[in-house]
Amino acid sequence: MADPIRFEDVSKRYGDVTALSAVDLTVEPGQVHCLVGPNGSGKTTLLDLLLGLTRPTSGSITVPDVPMGCSFQSPTFYPGLSVRENLDVFARLSGCPGEAWRERLVDVFDLDHVGGQLAGTLSGGWQKKLDLTLGLLNRPTYLLLDEPFGDLDDVAQRRLQGFLTDYCDADRTILVVTHRVSAFEAIVDRLTVFDDGEIRYDGAIGPATTAHEQYMSSLES
Amino acid sequence: MSLRSLLYKERRWLRRNIATVLLVLVVLPAIVAAGTVAFQQVVPRDTPVALVPANDNVTDDELSAMQGVTTFFSDPRTYEADEREQATRALTREEVYAVFVVPPGLLNESADVSVEMIVEEEMVPYEQPSLAIASILRFQASQILPANVGVTRTAIGEDRTLSEFLVSIGAMLVTMLFAFAYVPYIVADEQQVFRRIRVESSLWHLLASKFAVLIPLLLIPILTFQGIASYLNFSVNLLAPGAIAVTLLTFVYLTAISLGIMFLTRFETVGRMANVTLMFGSLAFSNLVYPAGFFSPLRREIAKSSPLHYSMVVQRGVSLKGNELGMYTDYLLGLTGVTVLCLLFLAGSVVYYDRGGYRG
Numbered sequence: 001m002a003d004p005i006r007f008e009d010v011s012k013r014y015g016d017v018t019a020l021s022a023v024d025l026t027v028e029p030g031q032v033h034c035l036v037g038p039n040g041s042g043k044t045t046l047l048d049l050l051l052g053l054t055r056p057t058s059g060s061i062t063v064p065d066v067p068m069g070c071s072f073q074s075p076t077f078y079p080g081l082s083v084r085e086n087l088d089v090f091a092r093l094s095g096c097p098g099e100a101w102r103e104r105l106v107d108v109f110d111l112d113h114v115g116g117q118l119a120g121t122l123s124g125g126w127q128k129k130l131d132l133t134l135g136l137l138n139r140p141t142y143l144l145l146d147e148p149f150g151d152l153d154d155v156a157q158r159r160l161q162g163f164l165t166d167y168c169d170a171d172r173t174i175l176v177v178t179h180r181v182s183a184f185e186a187i188v189d190r191l192t193v194f195d196d197g198e199i200r201y202d203g204a205i206g207p208a209t210t211a212h213e214q215y216m217s218s219l220e221s
Numbered sequence: 222m223s224l225r226s227l228l229y230k231e232r233r234w235l236r237r238n239i240a241t242v243l244l245v246l247v248v249l250p251a252i253v254a255a256g257t258v259a260f261q262q263v264v265p266r267d268t269p270v271a272l273v274p275a276n277d278n279v280t281d282d283e284l285s286a287m288q289g290v291t292t293f294f295s296d297p298r299t300y301e302a303d304e305r306e307q308a309t310r311a312l313t314r315e316e317v318y319a320v321f322v323v324p325p326g327l328l329n330e331s332a333d334v335s336v337e338m339i340v341e342e343e344m345v346p347y348e349q350p351s352l353a354i355a356s357i358l359r360f361q362a363s364q365i366l367p368a369n370v371g372v373t374r375t376a377i378g379e380d381r382t383l384s385e386f387l388v389s390i391g392a393m394l395v396t397m398l399f400a401f402a403y404v405p406y407i408v409a410d411e412q413q414v415f416r417r418i419r420v421e422s423s424l425w426h427l428l429a430s431k432f433a434v435l436i437p438l439l440l441i442p443i444l445t446f447q448g449i450a451s452y453l454n455f456s457v458n459l460l461a462p463g464a465i466a467v468t469l470l471t472f473v474y475l476t477a478i479s480l481g482i483m484f485l486t487r488f489e490t491v492g493r494m495a496n497v498t499l500m501f502g503s504l505a506f507s508n509l510v511y512p513a514g515f516f517s518p519l520r521r522e523i524a525k526s527s528p529l530h531y532s533m534v535v536q537r538g539v540s541l542k543g544n545e546l547g548m549y550t551d552y553l554l555g556l557t558g559v560t561v562l563c564l565l566f567l568a569g570s571v572v573y574y575d576r577g578g579y580r581g
Contacts (some may be wrong), residue, residue, distance in 0.1 A: 051420050076417040085233045093228035094421045
């Protein structure tokens with residue numbers, strides 16, 4: 001089993017703006033862990049810190065040396081290449097374990113229909129599907145998803161939920177960043193509520209309450 | 222492994238953008254190269270020239286008098302009598318654009334003397350001005366100096382047309398256009414993928430793959446220029462190894478500057494505008510066409526501090542004059558130093574971009 005991800009007393013400031021303030025957080029392996037909070041609460045900054053896209057102003061972050069995959073809030077692929085060409089490039093770049101895994105992802109996200117299209121000309125939902133596929137190509141131990149259901153239709157959301165439920169096992173962890181926790185009720189194991197760069201709640205979802213109720217009560221308190 | 226993967230991506234990009242690539246790398250250079258035949262005339266102004274005493278009998282007063290006369294139309298630099306070879310070398314390296322061999326007896330009323338004016342055939346834009354300068358010198362000398370002064374104009378080197386002269390400049394212009402406009406455009410076009418590249422590879426690998434593909438691509442417009450020049454029977458060899466080397470070196474340092482600006486400005490429009498401005502500024506102030514100081518002493522000083530001016534001198538020296546690259550060793554060392562500095566600037570701007578995090 002992979003080691004957990006640890007944030008210890010992590011703060012991040014952009015000039016005068018404090019994005020995160022003294023955050024202590026552990027992401028345990030084998031869970032679907034939801035980071036939830038209103039817009040601008042610091043969730044995406046936490047993800048950027050985790051991916052090494054920005055550095056903490058203070059504190060330390062421990063990340064295990066295991067394959068990580070990510071899907072960003074805004075799609076990140078080559079808009080001037082086709083869907084298939086993007087898959088080719090990033091399969092080589094990220095170290096895709098094999099053709100079978102790649103084909104399974106293409107099947108899950110139904111990408112065969114748009115394989116020859118330029119990625120930049122796809123609709124928002126298809127762009128999100130492509131970005132999710134690129135994040136999964138290396139079969140990551142830690143899968144980091146920033147607003148994964150954004151722009152997805154209901155059918156695609158259900159397929160993704162099913163896929164994520166199967167994907168998360170004792171060895172694999174899914175860290176979801178969202179401001180709409182209700183979409184993850186069925187699969188979430190642990191909830192961390194952010195507001196104004198601080199953690200308001202961090203714990204498991206009990207049987208007596210839903211993730212959404214926990215989120216709202218955390219914000220109200 | 223990641224570099225190979227990105228090179229694979231560049232190959233796919235090439236196939237996908239072949240029409241644009243052909244337009245920029247073949248059609249545009251062909252139009253510029255063919256368009257050189259439309260240029261026939263140039264405009265004169267002051268330029269650096271060398272004054273060399275013909276022998277040891279020339280006095281300091283005579284040299285000073287000659288200096289005073291030539292100041293009307295140039296920026297004279299004096300050499301010793303035994304430094305004629307250095308003066309000629311300075312002429313070939315475009316440090317000066319004419320050498321005046323000063324005879325003894327300029328201040329002797331009863332003397333009939335002749336000043337030899339040596340210019341290069343290949344500096345085509347200086348041909349007409351040098352004829353005018355010879356006439357001016359004749360007139361000024363008869364007005365100011367006691368001796369009866371004649372002027373003989375000697376042109377060394379090979380006769381070249383203005384069109385041939387402009388072909389080598391056209392190749393440099395396309396290099397500038399490629400570095401300042403096209404490369405920033407294609408890199409900015411891929412900016413949305415930078416986050417994923419930073420996670421799964423690095424911006425360093427991305428830049429390495431760009432340079433690895435774009436540098437050989439620059440050979441295409443050079444080949445196109447040479448093809449058109451050969452078709453028009455022009456005596457210019459842009460494919461001489463030294464000419465190619467200095468063109469590619471120029472492309473590297475210009476691209477490092479333009480991409481450095483783009484990363485520094487986080488690919489905002491201001492970065493593109495800065496690059497366009499820099500391109501036109503370099504074009505206007507590096508004296509690629511006219512000799513340094515053709516329009517004013519200020520422009521001469523600006524040109525002399527521009528690496529692009531030296532790139533042009535070396536490329537022209539090798540491709541148009543047929544000089545050995547070794548003649549420009551100090552220029553090349555300087556250009557290599559500039560390239561290293563520009564790459565460091567690019568590296569610094571990438572680090573700045575990298576540390577700033579995502580501000581999308």
